Amino acid sequence: MEEKLILQAKNISKTFFSKKGDTEAIENVSLNVRENEFLVLLGPGQCGKTVFLNILSGLISATSGEVILDGKVIKDVDTRIGFVFQKTGLFEWKTAMENVELGLKYKKMPKKQRAENAQKYIDLVGLHGFENAYPKQLSGGMKQRVGIARAYTANPEILLMDEPFGALDAQTRYSMQEEILKIWSQEKRTIIFVTNNIEEAVYLGDRIIQFTEQPARVKKEYDLSFLPRPRNYVDEEFLRIRTEISDNEDLTLE
Amino acid sequence: MKTNPLLKNTSIGYKFFYYISSTFALILFLILWHITAISGKTMLPTPADTIWRLITIWGTEISNQPMIAHVGMSIWRIVSALIVAVLFGIPFGVAMGWNKTFRAVFKPIFETIRPVPPIAWVPLVTLWFGTGEIPRIIIIFMGVLMPIVVNSYAGVSMVPRLNIDVGRSFGAKSLDMLFDIVLPSSLGAIFAGVRTAVGTGWMVLLASEMLAAKSGIGFLIMQGTNNSDLELAIVGMVMIGVMGALFAYGFDYLERWLCPWKRS
Numbered sequence: 001m002e003e004k005l006i007l008q009a010k011n012i013s014k015t016f017f018s019k020k021g022d023t024e025a026i027e028n029v030s031l032n033v034r035e036n037e038f039l040v041l042l043g044p045g046q047c048g049k050t051v052f053l054n055i056l057s058g059l060i061s062a063t064s065g066e067v068i069l070d071g072k073v074i075k076d077v078d079t080r081i082g083f084v085f086q087k088t089g090l091f092e093w094k095t096a097m098e099n100v101e102l103g104l105k106y107k108k109m110p111k112k113q114r115a116e117n118a119q120k121y122i123d124l125v126g127l128h129g130f131e132n133a134y135p136k137q138l139s140g141g142m143k144q145r146v147g148i149a150r151a152y153t154a155n156p157e158i159l160l161m162d163e164p165f166g167a168l169d170a171q172t173r174y175s176m177q178e179e180i181l182k183i184w185s186q187e188k189r190t191i192i193f194v195t196n197n198i199e200e201a202v203y204l205g206d207r208i209i210q211f212t213e214q215p216a217r218v219k220k221e222y223d224l225s226f227l228p229r230p231r232n233y234v235d236e237e238f239l240r241i242r243t244e245i246s247d248n249e250d251l252t253l254e
Numbered sequence: 255m256k257t258n259p260l261l262k263n264t265s266i267g268y269k270f271f272y273y274i275s276s277t278f279a280l281i282l283f284l285i286l287w288h289i290t291a292i293s294g295k296t297m298l299p300t301p302a303d304t305i306w307r308l309i310t311i312w313g314t315e316i317s318n319q320p321m322i323a324h325v326g327m328s329i330w331r332i333v334s335a336l337i338v339a340v341l342f343g344i345p346f347g348v349a350m351g352w353n354k355t356f357r358a359v360f361k362p363i364f365e366t367i368r369p370v371p372p373i374a375w376v377p378l379v380t381l382w383f384g385t386g387e388i389p390r391i392i393i394i395f396m397g398v399l400m401p402i403v404v405n406s407y408a409g410v411s412m413v414p415r416l417n418i419d420v421g422r423s424f425g426a427k428s429l430d431m432l433f434d435i436v437l438p439s440s441l442g443a444i445f446a447g448v449r450t451a452v453g454t455g456w457m458v459l460l461a462s463e464m465l466a467a468k469s470g471i472g473f474l475i476m477q478g479t480n481n482s483d484l485e486l487a488i489v490g491m492v493m494i495g496v497m498g499a500l501f502a503y504g505f506d507y508l509e510r511w512l513c514p515w516k517r518s
Contacts, residue, residue: 058423082424
């Protein structure tokens with residue numbers, strides 16, 4: 001049975017115009033996103049995958065092509081799409097709790113109600129007891145947990161994650177990968193996760209869409225739904241797919 | 255920076271060294287001052303005489319006013335100019351950074367007025383408001399307004415793109431964006447502007463009190479000059495230093511109170 005499509009990108013292209021010349025960042029990318037799947041967009045550094053994610057979110061507009069959410073073309077930012085930023089983008093003047101409440105605050109939800117909602121996700125990401133801490137007092141991994149809780153609390157249909165673990169050390173990164181899958185299995189949402197790390201992509205994704213180097217085009221799609229979870233980084237099948245993707249990856253100097 | 259390995263920065267020796275060295279520098283300064291004073295080639299009073307004067311001056315009157323009235327007068331002048339400048343300058347600077355139309359209309363005028371030194375306003379302000387306290391405060395106001403406006407404007411226009419993106423993607427409306435994101439993001443810059451303004455304020459205040467006034471710290475310094483009473487002039491200088499330091503601590507305290515997230 002075909003699963004429900006929640007988001008479609010049709011023939012997205014993006015060119016940045018400047019006096020020094022035009023830069024083509026994305027060339028005719030089309031893809032379909034199924035409801036509640038964990039989709040990974042994988043590509044070499046600077047390939048334009050972050051630009052693509054920003055287009056999906058509505059933060060920047062495409063030069064041509066359209067984004068269709070629940071059957072309707074969207075032209076601007078939409079609160080049905082949540083965003084986890086690579087640099088967390090937490091507000092340093094707000095406590096963890098206030099940061100997590102952000103989306104509900106802008107929806108004008110009463111304070112008591114939004115605190116209840118926020119608390120649920122703070123507990124889910126394992127930050128119970130840190131509600132009143134300021135971002136400055138939190139470690140990198142904890143900050144990104146706040147970022148994830150913030151995106152979830154706004155209750156979007158789709159969560160976009162832009163290399164959310166890119167700035168973390170290897171140890172924290174592994175534990176966060178495990179964590180995000182745990183959260184996703186408890187609170188099913190559609191996740192579109194951008195990374196340049198092949199191992200991370202294979203560990204997380206139901207599907208992986210591999211991009212070429214700039215300008216980004218869809219190079220290949222891998223369906224990993226046959227690979228059981230929890231996955232093992234050193235499992236034979238895991239390593240085979242990892243190598244296959246790696247051999248297919250465009251090499252760039254980052 | 256290299257430090258003596260014997261002086262590990264956690265050791266008592268380390269703290270003692272820095273404590274001693276700053277005290278030593280102060281003592282050296284006082285000794286040089288004293289030697290210069292007793293050499294008799296200058297009219298400089300000795301440090302001991304000056305300190306004695308600094309203590310006893312609070313029980314005396316200068317030009318029929320107690321010392322506390324002079325100090326109070328200076329503080330009142332600078333604080334009232336600062337309050338008006340903050341109330342007017344921060345909204346003005348923020349509006350200029352936030353709203354394109356406002357910026358297009360007011361920025362050229364502001365940029366033209368900005369480089370005019372506050373003292374250059376004296377003739378015009380005297381013509382309109384005569385002499386007295388109001389024109390003096392207006393001139394100080396012109397001096398302290400500029401850094402406040404400039405920093406508020408810069409703070410608002412340099413809000414990181416990421417913060418704006420976060421706001422947009424979480425559905426912030428225009429007013430949410432201004433009050434919940436842009437203003438807190440630029441609070442540091444605005445504070446820096448007010449700090450700079452206090453420095454400028456003391457300069458303009460002193461200039462105005464030395465030119466024409468019958469009270470205030472600047473008046474004391476002029477009085478000392480006119481009566482060959484260098485002790486009094488130096489006492490005035492010390493008072494400015496003390497007031498400046500108190501203001502700086504006051505602002506640190508205020509900033510920590512207003513920005514709890516900056517406390518470590």
